[in-house]
Amino acid sequence: MTPIPPSSTRREFLKTSTLATAGSAIVGAMSLSHAVHAAGDDTLRVGLIGCGGRGTGAASQALMADSRVKLTAMGDAFDDRLQLSLGSLKATEGLASKIDVPIERQFVGFDAYKQVIASGVDVVLLTTPPHFRPLHLQAAVEAGKHVFAEKPCAVDAPGVHAVLRSCEEAKKKNLAVVSGLCLRYHAPYREAVRRIRDGAIGDVRTMLANDYRGPIWIKPREPDWTDMHWQMRNWYYFTWLSGDFNVEQHVHNLDVCAWAMGDQYPVKAIGMGGREVRKGPEYGNIFDHHGVVYEYPNGSRIISNTRQMPGCKNDISISLSGTKGSALLTERRNGVSITTDDKWVFRDEAPNLYQVEHDELFASIRAGKPINNGEYMAKSSLLAIMGRMATYTGQEITWDMAWKSKEDLTPPRYEWGEIASPPVAVPGVTRFV
Known part of the structure; x- marks a missing residue:
């Protein structure tokens, strides 16, 4: 390169x-x-x-x-x-x-x-x-x-x-x-979102997007590794490489929320996040929890929660509440449903979404x-990045601010040498760029 x-x-x-x-x-x-x-x-x-x-x-x-x-x-x-x-x-x-x-x-x-x-x-x-x-x-x-x-x-x-x-x-x-x-290629989600967009639960008012899971792999530094070598091996824990886990992983659920809203995106976000268990340098500079509230022009909200910690209850789901009913989307079998006067549940065998x-x-x-x-893969990525901007800075971030952000996380050079380990963001101190 x-x-x-x-x-x-x-x-x-x-x-x-x-x-x-x-x-x-x-x-x-x-x-x-x-x-x-x-x-x-x-x-x-x-x-x-x-x-x-x-x-x-x-x-x-x-x-x-x-x-x-x-x-x-x-x-x-x-x-x-x-x-x-x-x-x-x-x-x-x-x-x-x-x-x-x-x-x-x-x-x-x-x-x-x-x-x-x-x-x-x-x-x-x-x-x-x-x-x-x-x-x-x-x-x-x-x-x-x-x-x-x-x-x-x-x-x-x-x-x-x-x-x-x-x-x-x-x-x-x-x-x-x-x-x-x-998830856009997953049969249960496709059918549920089609129904939601056709008005099955009325106007969507609130979407609760959870991604609570345990810790993932980590690559401890070896003595002969340079800074770049280690960061590339341990890429998940460095924001410049992964985007932080609310971008790298939680983008799936955030994308589904935007999809359910007709591929419309929120106009602002505010949130909080930090490091409770990821304390050492081996965890790079990403957080271990993020909580963000996104808001649409009409007042509808995405309540986005994501966490990677050991010993805690896991939950990966999207709950949508509308003026006529509600919907639940999970990847479990029979885990996609819509509840109004009647209850619809996707019960068919779904092909492997990765294969589809x-x-x-x-x-x-x-x-x-x-x-x-x-278009949607770019804008949904920005939706997740916007949330990270909110949690890292502690400030309200508008879509326009995120869209026009000049923050470029690219390192000075792609070389197998020394590269500074980026600092951990401090809400209220870290500045929006």
Whole structure:
């Protein structure tokens, strides 16, 4: 990856990159429609960028989504992650014959994404830590590739705007951009939200979005790791890489709330958060709890609560109250219901939502009608970022403030050296940027 000069923002870097690659992007777009039919072969070639657990899962689902698809390139910052992912995929029943990733198409380092994209793939799966999503998405679209982009798609407002620009460009090039906001691909949620938007519970007044869960993995620092090496290994705990967990994880439930409101977004947010159990440096600079109240112009609210602590009761759900009834959405079996004068419960067997994302992505490519989830994946990411701004600063944050925020979390350089560990935010002290 080309280092970003200390005086440059990511926005400037992305702009420069756009100009530098415009010629190759045009050629890529012109040739894309013929690529999968070269020499009579209609196989779709897939490249994986980011070989962690979610990336490995996404690659598996992509390979199962279509009978004529192959994984032909992989890239990650770390070789051991790539090898572990490749071995896991080859060991998965039914996938070995669909994997053709020789050593020359295994790429490691910050610039691995460029090499995967340039390797002759048709579809790229973007599953690195979220910080890199805007940069990788832009490169993929410029090169004429269809994209699966894991959630969230950015960790700051400049990243959100970069994603929106790339998704608009994807529309012009007839390229698919499918988001990893997988609850939009979950049959029970689709049916419940359809009913809610059709007025089943009347006007929605309050949405309670809970994501209470225990602690997750952590990567203790090893003696020979540089600052950047450790932060990249332990990426979940650094806001510049993950966005904090209310962005990285809770974006799912926040997105469903916006979806239920007709893809309309709140105008302001106020909240609180902090660190009760994540005390040591191994926990980077993220919080362990966030509570945010979002408000719509008509007074409707999202009450957003998320927590990652041991020994506490877990609850991952969305409860909606309207003028005519209520709804409950959870991922448990029979956990999606609407209560009015009568009670409706989704009781059918639901297909795997992660698989459905890829089934629909590849079907849309084959049909020449590529899906583009760009607008909601960007705006829902900003919705979560807006909440983090409120909890970090302790101030009321409007949608307009979040939209125009200049805070760019990009480090000075992408290099395996020293990088300061960002401070933990202090509400009332940390300033909005």
